[in-house]
Amino acid sequence: MSQHFETQAVRTQMERSQHKEHSAPIYMTSSYKFDDAEEMRALFTGEQEGNIYSRYANPNVDEFITKMAILEGTDDGWATATGMAAIFTTFAAFLKQGDHILSSRSVFGSTHQLLHNILPKWGITYSYADLDKTEEWEKLIQPNTKMIFVETPSNPGIDIIDLEWLGNFSKKHGAMLVVDNCFATPYLQQPIKYGTDLSIHSATKYIDGQGRALGGIILGRNELIREIEGFARHSGPALSPFNSWILSKSLETLAVRMDRHCESALKVATALEANPEVELVKYPFLPSHPQYEIAKKQMKAGGGIITFVPKGGLERAARFLDALKMFSISANLGDTRSIATHPATSTHSKLTEEQRNEVGIEQGTIRLSIGLEHVDDILADIEQALKASVLEPEETSK
DSSP: OOHHHHHHHHHHOOOTTTTSSSSOOOOOSSSSOOOHHHHHHHHHHHSSSOOOBBTTHHHEEEEEEEHHHHHHHHSSEEEEHHHHHHHHHHHHHHTTTTOOEESSSSOHHHHHIIIIIIIGTOOOOEEEEEOOOOHHHHHHTTEEEEEEESSSTTTTOOOOOOOHHHHHHHHHHEEEEEETTTTHHHHOOGGGGOOOEEHHHHHHHHTSSOOOOOOOOEOOOHHHHHHHHHHHHHHOOOOOOHHHHHHHHGGHHHHHHHHHHHHHHHHHHHHHHHOTTTEEEEETTSSSSTHHHHHHHHHOOOEEEEEETTTTHHHHHHHHHHHHHHSSEEESOOSSSSSEEEEEGTTTTTHHHHHHHHTTTTTTEEEEEEOOOHHHHHHHHHHHHHHHHOOOHHHOOO
């Protein structure tokens, strides 16, 4: 019987034990007992399926992976300790010396560090392409381009790329397509439907949704996940059973939470756009967004992240953050609690100013992660902070 997303998120569960528990238990064990020498031999050779060691597999990890693969619309997955572990594991499992990555320019700061500082140590090169200039991508493909990597929506620029176009482009050039789907979650967007080979999430964000647990996951076809498994089983970026249990339980409320995040975010983005103290607002479901039509085509809703620039540059941004009374000032996102971040001095501080400007991160750019508080309270806090942070004329002229 075909089931809706919400039902699958709630009802996909591991087999019950002899205790007939209604909610899945936590399997806090590092290893497993074998019935005899033959079973141990068969498990280690792969002739028999079963648990060997929790760095390889664990019932809680398996449940989380199974549920995420169903929700993402693909075969299988591999769970990692963090979202960045998922990205690095993907790079390391498929790339070798002499390979080239074509990446969207607007990526998370730590992803940039991997591409710019770490992978070149092993002879792996990269080029950046702008999400909104697809006509230039052909010029950047190289004969040794092995992988195409994008974030959509991007962090923190909220840029969107046409996944259908990108899927066809990657196939044309025989490159593996990897999409960071963290901002959208599988509830709002399923890149696999558009020809993406691997979809990656930092489960620390909306998958958990309450700022409690670190985690990451890579999702895709069986043969690709087996490649990931071959690397990850021996390099060890394993997700813990406890965090897996938290993340699997969190998926039961993902749809409900995302509906509220998106509904409130659209109201906040609309209000910000109408505020005379705001220079720029970026939100996928605002008609003013440059890729609005693409976002409407491939996303269920616009997500919970807004980027905006108040008038007054860096000084105004700092004063706005300091004036907030309810919002948390944090580098995280996707929480039940609303969060404000200044990317230029936090998540993307390791980029040069030129690099930040290239991806639309101004000195005054603020990223808002809209939480689950009442939207009127969220709006009231933003509005009072904008009023309290207005610069005097002599400060503006500095």
